[in-house]
Amino acid sequence: MLFFLIKKTFFDMWDNLLTIMLINTCVIFLSAGMFALPFAVKFSHVLFILYQIITIPLFSFLLAVVFAMTKDYAAYKKNDFREIFSHLERYFLPALITTVYVLSIMMVLTFVLPAYFSRGSLTGTALGTMLFWVWLPVFLSGFYFFPVVFQLQKSSAESIKICIFLLFDNFFFTIYMILMAVIILIISMPFFFLLPGFATASLWLNVCLRTLKYKYDYLESHSGSNRAKIPWSDLIADDAQTIGPRSFKTLFFPWKQ
Secondary structure, eight states, rough: HHHHHHHHHHHHHHHHHHHHHHHHHHHHHHHHHHHHHHHHHHHHHHHHHHHHHHHHHHHHHHHHHHHHHHHHHHTTTTOHHHHHHHTTTGGHHHHHHHHHHHHHHHHHHIIIHHHHHHTOHHHHHHHHHHHHHHHHHHHHHHGGGHHHHHHHOOOHHHHHHHHHHHHHSSHHHHHHHHHHHHHHHHHGGTTTTTTHHHHHHHHHHHHHHHHHHHHHHHHHHHHOOOOTTOOOOHHHHHHHHOOOOOHHHHHHOGGGG
């Protein structure tokens, strides 16, 4: 199942390659404009913080739109751009929550944890360690937030609860999912994030949640089933048939079919 997720994400990207590149181009230019300006203008420390408070909500809103678009690709649909951009208000609350999430992570990493650990006392170390272990699941569960909001169409409060549940119910899968998202971004660096880029990373997260939903649909319809023995080959059979017999080898070396 884990390799299938990679295969599905790749071919979903490939089938929507031009749009993926267009999304990545928009993200690159907007991100460069938002985050490079302070270094070019040489903002003061206070102005830099104020600027980030303004730009992070804008970037969160941009990410919300990207996740809403790639959610359709994960479901083998084409984007209805009029539908997406005619209801931009639906992205405001998820973007606001993401802004609070990002700012809290920045605050914990740059101010709170260093302050506790720099005390050099047992109490400071204990409080810092405790805060870290409270903060860690919040950080990890955040990777589910946009896919949950746009695929399950729940309220923001319900979506947060679902994200935390998914983390603890699928902990090792979540670590794998996050590592692969990071790898996608690392692979993007030589290509200046044009491919696979942020769009493919968001597509990957959407594909992962979409596939996890099969597990819970199965458990709901088969009460008493062994949670450790999910018949993934049966659950992903329709997706495998939709993708077809394509492989990476036949894609890049068609003469070897």
